[in-house]
Amino acid sequence: MNTAYNFAFFDEGSKREIRRATLKAIAIPGYQVPFASREMPIGRGWGTGGLQLTLSLIGKNDVLKVIDQGSDESVNAVNIKKLVSDTTGVETTEETHDATLIQSRHRIPEVPLTKDQILILQVPIPEPLRYYEPSESETKKLHAEKEYSGAWLMLFEQIMKYGSMTTGADHPVLVHERYVMAPSPIPRFDNPKMDESEALILLGAGREKKVYAVPPYTKVVSLDFEDFPFEPESFEDKECRLCGSTGVFLDELVDEATDETVYQCNDTSYCLEKLNAVGVK
Amino acid sequence: MGYVAVKGGTLAIEESIKRLKFERVKQGRTIEVEKIQAGMRGLIDQVMSESSIYDETLAALAIKQAEGNPEEAVFLLRAYRSTIPRKHYSRVIESDEMQLERRISASFKDIPGGQILGATTDYTHRLLDFRLMEETDESVQEWLHQFHNEDSQNEEQVTDLTLAKVLDYLRKEGLIPPCENNNQEPDDVTRESLEFPSTRSQRLQILTRGQTGAVTSLAYAVIRGYGALHPTVGELRVGKLPVTIDHPTSEGNDEDSYYIGEVQVTEAEMLMPVSVEKEYGKKEMEFEIGYGLCFGQNETKAIAMGILDNCLEHPNNEFPSHNEEFVLYHIDSVESTGFISHLKMPHYVTFQSKLDSVRKTKKEERQEVNS
Structure with missing residues (x-):
């Protein structure tokens, strides 16, 4: 453990300030609370918002899991985990249910989270309206007035142009029937997991200096139209080539030997657990 | 024994960091922090200004660690700055x-x-001074001695x-x-x-x-x-x-x-x-x-x-x-x-998701053509 720095890198005053912003975020679901984002020893845009939330919350008894695009072993996840355990000495894990704090980039684990866990998502662009309104003071007004016709129009235009909604990841959601929120670039597949989630979900954008939250048991609805319902990515008739799971988010790979397209669980920890449970060699 | 996830990230990072150190020292010579402080005033000033921290020695250290790359040096100092408690605000300076x-x-x-x-430098001719290739600590000290003598003769x-x-x-x-x-x-x-x-x-x-x-x-x-x-x-x-x-x-x-x-x-x-x-x-x-x-x-x-x-x-x-x-x-x-360089990170999930949308529009297009 690196003792040249305070526990969890920051001085206590900085941690307290981030927690204050977090409490406000929980009190106003989906509302982006500005906070004095600190520069971190990892790249601005590489998960500093999530990292600041993790460091402000972590205590000696926490167990930390970090995933990047579904993988515990992705270089950036490893790097973030290393920094947190270096400055806190806390235990890290790859098992989703063992973790008390889960920091993730662009995925919500396949295993349902519980009330004893906090999910921290890293956010690149926290403003769901930024796509059509570049000005921050304007989007702030639009949120205050609950003026979201632009968000609907954006989806409507996609349908007019392409015949369907073409949002990739980061499909906007309405939180607690009040704020339109960017769920961070999680695939559409993960959007429904936010609805009535048992676990507290915190979202941190370091570069954009915003914190927001989905408290437990909050209504989260993906924006759509009656005649054009919201559709998650489809993995119909496909299964994981390793554990055989269906109904999970799959990575598309090319089998170098046969040149065929094959599929594999994106959530590596989930896949591993499945494999170990069924006890195939 | 159960399955073990594909490992590699941790080891790859360690090797990459080793490689980075190799690039910094591969010529078998090191530049002392005090030499950077002595001779790189321009870069130190730029780095201190962009980092909003005033400390020539730390700036020189950051420059050494960053191999002279100002963007990286500023990054190091800003991250260091985040760990320092704010104890005082200065009085107003006129x-x-x-x-x-x-x-x-x-x-x-x-x-x-x-x-x-x-x-x-405003009125210097920007001609490369090849004599600096040969400059030594001794020649510099001699020049300094002369400079101070001249100075003290001025009234x-x-x-x-x-x-x-x-x-x-x-x-x-x-x-x-x-x-x-x-x-x-x-x-x-x-x-x-x-x-x-x-x-x-x-x-x-x-x-x-x-x-x-x-x-x-x-x-x-x-x-x-x-x-x-x-x-x-x-x-x-x-x-x-x-x-x-x-x-x-x-x-x-x-x-x-x-x-x-x-x-x-x-x-x-x-x-x-x-x-x-x-x-x-x-x-x-x-x-x-x-x-x-x-x-x-x-x-x-x-x-x-x-x-x-x-x-x-x-x-x-x-x-x-x-x-x-x-x-x-x-x-x-x-x-x-930071944000530009984050594009180097994997975007497998987000890309897969976009791919799904692209395929969907293609499929619909085809259906329309066929019908």
Whole structure:
């Protein structure tokens, strides 16, 4: 453990300030609370918002899991985990249910989270309206007035142009029937997991200096139209080539030997657990 | 035994860090921090200014670790800065207390106290000096010895040179309108995030810690044609400012305050001619001010900051350089380089998700053609 720095890198005053912003975020679901984002020893845009939330919350008894695009072993996840355990000495894990704090980039684990866990998502662009309104003071007004016709129009235009909604990841959601929120670039597949989630979900954008939250048991609805319902990515008739799971988010790979397209669980920890449970060699 | 996930990330990172160290030291020689401090004043000043931390030794260390890459050095110092508790705010510094090393005005030739060139590259010929290939510590020390001898032969040694501001002189003459001191407690952008409309103190802080190149480019656009401002350097100063803090129990008492050191800064006061409407629609020309101040000797940046300060005082959405969100959100080195470089991270899930949408539109297209 690196003792040249305070526990969890920051001085206590900085941690307290981030927690204050977090409490406000929980009190106003989906509302982006500005906070004095600190520069971190990892790249601005590489998960500093999530990292600041993790460091402000972590205590000696926490167990930390970090995933990047579904993988515990992705270089950036490893790097973030290393920094947190270096400055806190806390235990890290790859098992989703063992973790008390889960920091993730662009995925919500396949295993349902519980009330004893906090999910921290890293956010690149926290403003769901930024796509059509570049000005921050304007989007702030639009949120205050609950003026979201632009968000609907954006989806409507996609349908007019392409015949369907073409949002990739980061499909906007309405939180607690009040704020339109960017769920961070999680695939559409993960959007429904936010609805009535048992676990507290915190979202941190370091570069954009915003914190927001989905408290437990909050209504989260993906924006759509009656005649054009919201559709998650489809993995119909496909299964994981390793554990055989269906109904999970799959990575598309090319089998170098046969040149065929094959599929594999994106959530590596989930896949591993499945494999170990069924006890195939 | 159960399955083990594909490992590799941890090991790959370790090897990559080893490789990075190899690149830094592969010639079997190292550059001492004190040598960087001795010979890289320009880079140290730039790095301190963009990092908003004034410490030449730490800046030199950051430059060494970053192999001279300013973006990386600034990043290191900013991250270090996040771990330091804020114990004091300094007392207000009046910039006319500056111990001058250099001071020029491009607006007026005869300024009280005269033009003082100080150390500047402005009038050097930019010819590579091949003799520096052979320069040694001894030859440098010999030159220094001679320099000091010459200096002591000159009649009077001027130390502690302070002079009245050129602009104050113009105000007395009635050429520029008087300005009131704004004693509002400044905001601190590193403790509370920027919100719009911003205050002047927030704008000046973001500008002074902006990336030198970004600040310069935007100001260049302004004077070249986007905003059509033609400013003049009212006064440019380089010198040292004393920093004092209050005694903890007697705040605001000048007598009891502590002197904690000095910082070298560059200060630019820019004059912008504008026409103002007077009574009965009569128009008059007047001068407005743009203010730039940054750590170290960073003259281009201070002047550019002065230009942008004035632009942001007069918002105009026709020009990005006059739009506070455009300027203030995009000139920070750590933020811009961080977000650009994040594109190197894996985007497998997000890309898969986009792929799904693209396929869906293709499928629908095909169905339409077939039907």
